[in-house]
Amino acid sequence: MKSALLLSTALLASAAHADVLGLTAETGSFITNDGEDFNSYFGVAIEHPIPVIPNIRLQNQSLKKFGDSNLDLSYNDYTLYYEFLDGLLWLDLDAGVTFRKIDDAGNSDIDGTYPLGYVSAYVSIPGTALSVGGEVKTGGGSDADITDTTFKVKFQPLIFAGIEAGYRTVTEDFSSAGKYEPKGAFIGVFVDF
Secondary structure (H helix, E strand, O other), X not given: OHHHHHHHHHHHHHHHHOOOXXXXXXXXXXXXXXXXXXXXXXXXXXXXXXXXXXXXXXXXXXXXXXXXXXXXXXXXXXXEEEEEEEEEOOEEEEEEEEEEEEOOOOOOOOOEEEEEEEEEEEEEOOOOOEEEEEEEEEEOOOOEEEEEEEEEEEEOOOOOEEEEEEEEEEEEEEOOOEEEOOEXXXXXXXXXX
């Protein structure tokens, strides 16, 4: 009874501090292959105040003309996550699971959906419009070893909009197709309601 009361109190407190309904969207360019390839990205995240149901984040990353091959590593990420900290002591912390769908019509060896663990952490710098942090997705199952690491700086001078920039490394090692590591800087814009 006591533990049930504590759990209920924690869930209510979490709901009280959660967004009524939040929407974040981002878009930009990921610059790989030593600045030769410009690949677009975009994403949308929807957050809600119901503690038991995970939030949803959808992302698309174009990764074409990587290196000397015509390999297409473009993918869609479908992420289900929970907010563990939302601005407490200027810290945002999310964690959950991502399902990465790679659909390369020219290479059936890498077609498929790969499960990844997901962690995101950002710190807002008090008195400024800046926040700094990163995201890590890692996993892949038995057929692949995937790690996607992002370091990001956000500058939000407007209430609902800002710019973002940083560095990403996407390492994908497929058991049947070898290892690929597109990496480089990215820059984009975002809105946050």
